[in-house]
Amino acid sequence: MSGDSMQYEVLSPWAEADPVPMKGLTASRQTDLNGKKIGMFCNIKQASHRIAPVVERRLKERFPSAEFSYYRGKAFSVSEMEPQNIDNFNKWIDEVDTVILAVGD
């Protein structure tokens, strides 16, 4: 491609996009996990169903009075792809104090 002295004024191929307003986190973190109900969210990745129980076991050792509750997603995303399960999902979220999600790939 060298040796071509012709000059080209070129248009940008990169699309414009409206800026997404950035929001902050609002949920206060639990300062002590003892006595708290910890939600264990497993998505459709196989490993999530193996990782979550290990995390639970470790947490129980460190926080003996913590309780655990599992939610197992049946699609890539519960919130975006399982409208039929959204009420159960909301109920589960409301019943736990904090959530650990597993696993991103």
Add this chain to the structure above:
Amino acid sequence: MKYLVYDTIYIENRNKPTVTLAYKYFINDAESAASSRGLPGIRLVPEPIISECSVMEDIEAGVDEVFDNIIAKLTTPLTEEEKSPKQKEAEEPARIIFKGDLEEVNRFFYQRGWMEGLPIIPPTEEAVARMLTGTDLPPDHLVARLEPRMGKATVEKIAVNAVMAGALPTYMPVLIAGVKALASSPMADVWAVSTGAWAPFWIINGPIRKDLNINDGFGTLSPGEIANTTIGRAMALITKNIRGVRKEIEDMGVLGNPAKYCLVTGENEEDSLWEPLHVERGLEKEDSAISLSFPNCYLQVHSYSTDDMGLLRTIIYNIAPRMMGQISLMMTPGNARTLANKGWTKEKIKAYVMENAHTDMDHLPQYYMPGDEKKDPKQEVPLIMARPGQPPPIQIFVAGGWGSWTGILSGQPGITEKIELPANWDKLVAKYRNVVPTYVRY
């Protein structure tokens, strides 16, 4: 990854604190997904456990390695930055972005991440204006906002990417319909970013195939025709520059896929005795249309025998268990005629495949899901299953040369979008119709 992030955001928006475990190589992807949905502060724990890990010692060790971080992210109070993240400034990109010679333009675009590695045609005002003769729509017309970035696919941006790809102005109606197909395909954004490296597969139907010299015969999926190649390439550039799907940031394809350069064919309607794909989906035969699906692999199978049952057995014995129960069948015109002459319609073939393509339970990933130890590994299970109330997840089309091969592509059956033509279509076609290669015999 991104869908786990979306669930994380959903839970945080219900005012419940979260921590999300992510394989360390996917943190870029997770952060991009969080930011694209406006909640950049979600708490991620990068962990070292390989994707889909089933080795418990590795999982135990991986959890041990990050356990203190999990607790810290669960219990540390929110920082000011997490509570009030910086707002992103609105992008105000210059329309004319660069001036230079051919090499400098290519270098500039490549360094900006706007190319896929092959040289481009510089999208000058003149070249883009010429490309815009392929449509009646004004340059600022917004065809769609494309996920995941929600980039604005205006007619001009489509034309800029089309010029870069080396497309002809007559391809604009196809590209505009392709953008609409991307926007209306419910899973397009999943397939674009998935670790499985699914590639957009474009099948073109109707009279426009002949107008544009789109190959649907010998070697149709090989390079060689400007229409097939540059329509696919333009859509790939649109995916990068308008949808905002960049390798290892949003596109987390692990092995990658050469089909992401381009995977385009026409359907050979003239030699098929079956209804073409676009007519199956409610359009008229005289309409032109583009269909979009997302395979991640493509198997070429030589027929066991060329009678109808030999052809059908070739199909059912070669569907791979990991094709996830959804396929496209690319039937050569000869094989399609053999089947049609024996009374096999597309519907009958789909029913036959659904009924007869089986495998052992332990050939499917479901067998390896933890929790149910009572599965019989040798239970015979169907390879293709329709969801309740849904048609068979099989797409059949006729393409390829006169030989006894069948293409089996993974992936859901696609969607079809009608191609709208500009008023001066015949004149335009006449101008570019003779752009065809002439090979010298040696």
